[in-house]
Amino acid sequence: MDANVTSPISIDAQQAQKQSAELTILGAGAWGTALASLVEKNNHTVCLWSRSSEMSLADAVQDAHVILSAVSMKGVPSVAAQLKELNIPPETIIVTATKGLDPETTRTPSQIFHDTFPDNPIVVLSGPNLSKEIDRGLPAATVAASSHPEAAEAVQYLFSSDTFRVYSSPDPLGAELGGTLKNVIAIAVGICEGLDLGSNARSALMTRALPEMIRIGTHLGGQAETFVGLSGLGDMLATCTSVLSRNYRVGYGLAQGKSLDQILEELGSTAEGVNTTNVLVQIANREGIPVPISRQVYHLLNGKITPQEAVEALMERDLKAEACLLT
Numbered sequence: 001m002d003a004n005v006t007s008p009i010s011i012d013a014q015q016a017q018k019q020s021a022e023l024t025i026l027g028a029g030a031w032g033t034a035l036a037s038l039v040e041k042n043n044h045t046v047c048l049w050s051r052s053s054e055m056s057l058a059d060a061v062q063d064a065h066v067i068l069s070a071v072s073m074k075g076v077p078s079v080a081a082q083l084k085e086l087n088i089p090p091e092t093i094i095v096t097a098t099k100g101l102d103p104e105t106t107r108t109p110s111q112i113f114h115d116t117f118p119d120n121p122i123v124v125l126s127g128p129n130l131s132k133e134i135d136r137g138l139p140a141a142t143v144a145a146s147s148h149p150e151a152a153e154a155v156q157y158l159f160s161s162d163t164f165r166v167y168s169s170p171d172p173l174g175a176e177l178g179g180t181l182k183n184v185i186a187i188a189v190g191i192c193e194g195l196d197l198g199s200n201a202r203s204a205l206m207t208r209a210l211p212e213m214i215r216i217g218t219h220l221g222g223q224a225e226t227f228v229g230l231s232g233l234g235d236m237l238a239t240c241t242s243v244l245s246r247n248y249r250v251g252y253g254l255a256q257g258k259s260l261d262q263i264l265e266e267l268g269s270t271a272e273g274v275n276t277t278n279v280l281v282q283i284a285n286r287e288g289i290p291v292p293i294s295r296q297v298y299h300l301l302n303g304k305i306t307p308q309e310a311v312e313a314l315m316e317r318d319l320k321a322e323a324c325l326l327t
């Protein structure tokens, strides 16, 4: 269900149509709605569009200087394709806030937007940003990353406030992959917590997950240092330690013996880590990248092993030197 049905900021479609919108947000779910509130707080004009809006997509984006996509991964290819039909000017900044991988092509959302709009500046907005905390006005920080520094800066100023601190970065792919890959790790840590394996196990899991994220993230084009920043380690810490995280709750539910279908129905909202795990393992198999933690999550999500067997498989791997971050 779209969160705009019960949204605290309800933007009348016809009124929004008449306004000159600086920013149009596509996707009125939990994250799109929270982002719209942040921008409204800064006195910018924002138009919040969803596929169930009365307003057409063409009307929603016609005056936008910045278009931000906060739809879940499964909606990104079609939203990009619909936008493509609308002759978006090349100076319009396109921001993506989705954390996922396309199952058809294994591309990230920023890669999809870049391929669709090669002349537009693309910015990734990603960080430790649980929307329920943002909705409460609690302090948070995030990253606006782009290979166009002036576009990253524009997005930085659009969203920054006394409760939301935005850092810029020149590494969009690294920022995006950090936010995406940590969802798989949040499922793993949720399992660990659901099994009540203790603080030592949780610490070991999160620490060893970081080189796994860096290994795959750098292979796909991200910069290693980005993964130890807010959009990587920072987001992993937030998501793996909070019951507000839907991905964590997927893992927790699995450890309690619930079926994936039951967990997702109870969540009633997007948990991108499920799809991301499947795509990630597809990439790892294709490219020969070791992803031991993600692989156990994959087996578990696909009903091939029990949570206990996943733990045993990780503990019984060949012994090795801890060595550097990338091994």
Ligand SMILES: NC(=O)C1=CN([C@@H]2O[C@H](COP(=O)(O)OP(=O)(O)OC[C@H]3O[C@@H](n4cnc5c(N)ncnc54)[C@H](O)[C@@H]3O)[C@@H](O)[C@H]2O)C=CC1
Pocket: 001, 002, 003, 027, 028, 029, 030, 031, 032, 050, 051, 070, 071, 072, 073, 074, 075, 076, 078, 079, 097, 098, 099, 100, 129, 130, 131, 132, 268, 269, 270, 272
């Ligand atoms: N909720 C959060 O705390 C945060 C979420 N994110 C990411 O933002 C994305 C969206 O998450 P939420 O808003 O939480 O999910 P949600 O489940 O609340 O909302 C998903 C939105 O995507 C839209 N959508 C899905 N398929 C579509 C399609 N084919 N065409 C148009 N719209 C479509 C839905 O209508 C809905 O508005 C996810 O990738 C998530 O990982 C990122 C940071 C924080």
Ligand SMILES: O=C(CO)COP(=O)(O)O
Pocket: 099, 127, 128, 129, 130, 131, 179, 183, 186, 235, 238, 239, 244, 245, 246, 247, 248, 270, 271, 272
């Ligand atoms: O990405 C998020 C926080 O940064 C949201 O996490 P969940 O999708 O697991 O709720």
